[in-house]
Amino acid sequence: MTATATRSANIALFSLWALFWVATTIVALQEASRNEYIRWWEPLLWEGSSALLGTLWLLLQRRIGLNYAQYLDRPRLWFLHHLKWLPLFAPVFVVSIYGIRNVVYGLVGRVYHHDSWTFIWVYETVKLLLFLSLWLGVIFGFDSFAQWRSQRERLLNVQKALAESQLQQLQSQLRPHFLFNALNTISSLMHVDLARADRLLARLGDLLRLSLQVTRRDLTSLREELRMLELYAQIMQERFVDRVSVSWDIAADTADAAVPALLLQPLLENAFRHGVERSASAAAISIASRREDGQLVLTIVNTGTLDSAQQGNGIGLRNCRERLRVHYGADASLELREDGGQVIARVRLPYREYTP
Amino acid sequence: MIRALIVDDEAPARDKLRRALGEHRDITIVGEAGNGLQAAEAIETLRPDVVWLDIQMPGLTGLEVAAQLEPQDAPLIVFVTAFDEHAVAAFDLNAVDYLLKPYDDERLLRSLTRVRERQGTAARSPAIRIARHQTGVSDRLLVPQGERLQLIDSVAIHWLEADDNYVHVHTAAQHYLLRRTLQDLLAQLGEQRFVRIHKSAAVNVAEIQSLTPLFKGDYELQLRSGHSLRLSRRYRDPLFARMGR
Numbered sequence: 001m002t003a004t005a006t007r008s009a010n011i012a013l014f015s016l017w018a019l020f021w022v023a024t025t026i027v028a029l030q031e032a033s034r035n036e037y038i039r040w041w042e043p044l045l046w047e048g049s050s051a052l053l054g055t056l057w058l059l060l061q062r063r064i065g066l067n068y069a070q071y072l073d074r075p076r077l078w079f080l081h082h083l084k085w086l087p088l089f090a091p092v093f094v095v096s097i098y099g100i101r102n103v104v105y106g107l108v109g110r111v112y113h114h115d116s117w118t119f120i121w122v123y124e125t126v127k128l129l130l131f132l133s134l135w136l137g138v139i140f141g142f143d144s145f146a147q148w149r150s151q152r153e154r155l156l157n158v159q160k161a162l163a164e165s166q167l168q169q170l171q172s173q174l175r176p177h178f179l180f181n182a183l184n185t186i187s188s189l190m191h192v193d194l195a196r197a198d199r200l201l202a203r204l205g206d207l208l209r210l211s212l213q214v215t216r217r218d219l220t221s222l223r224e225e226l227r228m229l230e231l232y233a234q235i236m237q238e239r240f241v242d243r244v245s246v247s248w249d250i251a252a253d254t255a256d257a258a259v260p261a262l263l264l265q266p267l268l269e270n271a272f273r274h275g276v277e278r279s280a281s282a283a284a285i286s287i288a289s290r291r292e293d294g295q296l297v298l299t300i301v302n303t304g305t306l307d308s309a310q311q312g313n314g315i316g317l318r319n320c321r322e323r324l325r326v327h328y329g330a331d332a333s334l335e336l337r338e339d340g341g342q343v344i345a346r347v348r349l350p351y352r353e354y355t356p
Numbered sequence: 357m358i359r360a361l362i363v364d365d366e367a368p369a370r371d372k373l374r375r376a377l378g379e380h381r382d383i384t385i386v387g388e389a390g391n392g393l394q395a396a397e398a399i400e401t402l403r404p405d406v407v408w409l410d411i412q413m414p415g416l417t418g419l420e421v422a423a424q425l426e427p428q429d430a431p432l433i434v435f436v437t438a439f440d441e442h443a444v445a446a447f448d449l450n451a452v453d454y455l456l457k458p459y460d461d462e463r464l465l466r467s468l469t470r471v472r473e474r475q476g477t478a479a480r481s482p483a484i485r486i487a488r489h490q491t492g493v494s495d496r497l498l499v500p501q502g503e504r505l506q507l508i509d510s511v512a513i514h515w516l517e518a519d520d521n522y523v524h525v526h527t528a529a530q531h532y533l534l535r536r537t538l539q540d541l542l543a544q545l546g547e548q549r550f551v552r553i554h555k556s557a558a559v560n561v562a563e564i565q566s567l568t569p570l571f572k573g574d575y576e577l578q579l580r581s582g583h584s585l586r587l588s589r590r591y592r593d594p595l596f597a598r599m600g601r
Contacts, residue, residue, distance in 0.1 A: 177412070180438035181366065184457035188372030239366045277365070278414040280391040 009146035010062060013139065017058060021051045045104055049097040057089065057132070061139065072147050075140065082136050083129075090125045097124075160326050178235075178269075179204075185239045200238050207231040211262070219327075220261040221354035222254055222289060222296070229268050229287060236272050244276045249288040257289075257296045258354035260323050266316030267300045267345045275302030275343065291351055298347040306338035324349060358475055361402060362388045363395040363418065364410035364436065369457070373408055373436075376464050382472070392416025396424060396498050397505045404431045406471050408455070411437040416498075416507070419443065422487035423544060424498045426536045432474055433483040434467050443490055450482045493546030499525060499532035508532075510545050514563045514581055518556035528581060551598050553577060553587045561598060 028043035061082070071078040098112075098120070105112040114120060182204050189197035210228050226248075233246045268287070276283045288299045317336065324332040324347070332349035360383050364370045370388050377383045386402045389395040392415045399407060399421075411418040422433055435447065435454040447454045453470050455463060474481060488494075496507045508527065517524040518538035525532040534541065542550055542558055552558045559579065568576040573589035587595060 175439075177439040180457050181369075184372065184438060184459075185366065185368040187458040187460075188368040188375075191375055192371070239368065241367050243365075277412065280365075280393075280414045 006066075006146060009142045013062075013142050014058075016138065017055070017135075021047065021054075025051075045101055049100040052100070053093050053096050054131070057093075058135070065139075069143060069147065072140070072144050078140060079133075079136060083132070086125075086129060086132065090128055093128055094121065094124045159322075181239055182235050185235075189238070196238075200235065203231050203234055207235065218261060219258050219354065221356075222250075222257045222259050222298075225259050225261065225264055226250060226255075226287075226289075228262070229264055232265070232268060233285070233287075236276070240272075240276050242282070243279075244272070244283045244285060247284070247286045249286065251290040254289040254291055254296060254351075256353050257291075258352045259296070259298075259349070260327055263320055263323060263347065264298060264300065266320060267347075270316055270345070271300050271302035271343070274307065275304040278307075279304055292348075294351055295348050296351045298349075300345045302343050303341060304343055305341070306336070306343050320347070358383050358406060358471065359386045359402070359404045360384065361386060361395070361398055361404035361407045361431070363390075363398075363407060363413070363421075365390050365413040366410075369410065369436075373464075376461060377408075377468075380468060383468070392418065392421045393498075393505060393507070395421050399425065399431060400500070400505060405475060406432040406434065408434045408436055411435055411440055411443060417491075419487045419491050420494075422484050423491045423494055425484050426540055427484045428537070428540070429535075430484055432471055432481050433487075434471065435483070446486050446490055450486050452481060452483045452486050488544060493548065494544050497525070497545065499534060501532070510549060511560070511562070513545075513550075513560055514579055514583070515557060515559040515585065516541060516550065526583075551595050552591050553585060553595060554591060555588065557585060559585065564599070 025044065025047045028047050029040070032038040032040065032043045065082060068078055068081045071081060098114070101112050115123070182200070186197050186200050186204070189200060207228065210224075210231070230248075237244060237246060264287075268285075271285050275285060283303045285300070285302045288301075290297050317334070321334050324334060328349050332347070334345070334347050336343070336345050338344070360377055362370050362373045362377070362385060364373065367390075370390070374385055374388070377385060386404050387398045389398045392413050395407070395409065395413075395418070396416065398404070409418040409421060416424075418435060418437075422430075422435075425431075433453070435443070435452065436457065437443065437454065438457040444454065444456070446452070453467050455467055495510055497510050497513070498505050499508055508525075512527045514526045514528065516538060517526065521535060521537070523534045523536050523538050523541050525534060538552075538556065538558060542552070549560055549562070550558045551561055559577065563579050563581070565578045565580045567587065568578070570576055570586075573592065575587040575592065577585045577587045579585065
């Protein structure tokens with residue numbers, strides 16, 4: 001359990017504890033007020049002594065009993081480990097409260113009348129067992145809840161770390177296949193158009209450099225993200241010269257928006273892979289961004305149909321969704337659908353300005 | 357003279373091969389293809405001696421194109437790929453020729469030397485066997501349709517009938533003639549779906565309607581389409597085993 005979760009569980013538990021003893025004392029006082037033989041301070045002493053020993057037990061439980069937190073997912077073991085102390089605690093408890101009461105009665109010059117010791121031993125032990133069981137139930141509830149909360153917190157952290165490592169994986173996915181084909185295109189262009197080959201080589205260099213920088217931060221500006229997409233698209237266009245046209249429609253007021261780095265990269269790769277590489281006819285891809293009701297809307301459209309492989313099960317898409325969820329929870333979405341011979345991938349996320 | 361076909365879906369990649377191969381006097385480039393189906397058609401009509409065949413292509417991949425060829429009279433194949441770990445591992449193991457992109461003249465020359473060595477000899481390249489192994493059983497079959505080739509689903513095939521060096525492929529409405537051996541076609545389509553019933557015939561197991569005993573252990577086999585065929589005694593037991601009888 002984390003420290004904060006334990007602390008908030010403790011505060012709630014001790015508040016409930018105090019409330020319980022105030023209530024029992026008030027009840028005892030009320031009962032005593034109807035009995036003329038009982039003085040006003042007597043119920044205070046009886047309840048007070050029990051409360052004192054009970055609180056000592058609770059403090060011990062919070063100290064030592066926390067070792068038993070490991071058994072929280074096995075309730076029976078957890079209760080057994082606590083109750084095994086009863087044979088030791090019960091005599092201490094009975095001797096202590098009766099001792100305190102006898103001393104106080106003696107100090108005011110009176111005698112504490114009570115039942116026979118045999119009866120008291122049995123009666124107090126049974127009462128204590130019931131009382132402790134009840135409170136152990138309450139404590140169990142609090143601790144389980146605190147543990148659940150801290151586990152969830154940890155899970156979220158793990159997921160975040162996972163998303164970051166996925167980002168690295170994504171980056172390494174600026175895939176060998178892409179790289180080798182791009183190199184082959186350059187190797188071909190070299191013989192006919194040295195300047196163009198040179199330009200393509202420089203772009204490939206830029207793309208690699210940018211993708212190496214990007215892992216150092218998880219968020220980037222849309223401007224930067226689009227620059228990568230543009231480089232990628234330019235290289236792909238050189239490879240598929242006659243087969244694809246790419247168009248951009250970027251609203252000027254979206255350039256400074258913060259977006260998870262490389263979020264759109266797998267979507268554009270998908271558009272090329274499914275819309276261009278697997279299609280023998282000419283294809284078109286368009287990339288657009290706009291603001292809409294405080295949201296940033298990013299759209300990548302490719303001609304073609306949504307085949308089962310693209311149906312949102314690919315690693316790239318899953319990755320995108322996961323990263324959106326980690327960053328924005330339920331406030332962001334990624335939808336993929338087919339409409340009139342086009343496959344539309346649309347990301348919506350809260351618009352925030354990017355601050356480096 | 358070696359007649360070569362170049363297949364790649366990326367124009368710059370085709371340019372590169374054409375230019376590099378063009379420098380060799382014993383090579384004639386007879387054609388180029390930009391996707392798998394075009395490649396299969398070009399192989400069928402141009403009958404090249406050798407094909408430089410890219411693997412990653414729309415429609416049919418290079419491996420799928422190779423898997424559809426009849427090993428006996430297929431051209432030599434040099435696979436070209438940018439990155440395909442599994443296939444390349446298999447090529448290495450089985451001495452299949454391949455080129456990794458990007459390549460230089462020296463490496464192209466090496467593949468060309470192998471082609472020249474194999475050219476004209478009876479030693480066939482294991483390329484087609486390995487391609488079939490890589491792609492698994494074909495769910496689709498390339499069949500001639502007039503001047504063109506087209507892909508049909510293998511489930512749509514009712515039965516196959518051997519006829520010298522040809523196989524008749526019967527579907528519900530159509531009938532195609534392939535220059536293949538029945539044995540090789542069955543190897544490509546897989547034993548799961550098709551079973552021999554006769555020295556020169558095989559059926560799609562799912563299309564069998566009923567069996568009626570005839571004289572001497574032969575059976576009359578009725579297809580769902582109503583067509584009836586003869587099941588020879590020799591092939592009876594394997595078929596029954598296949599049908600769980």
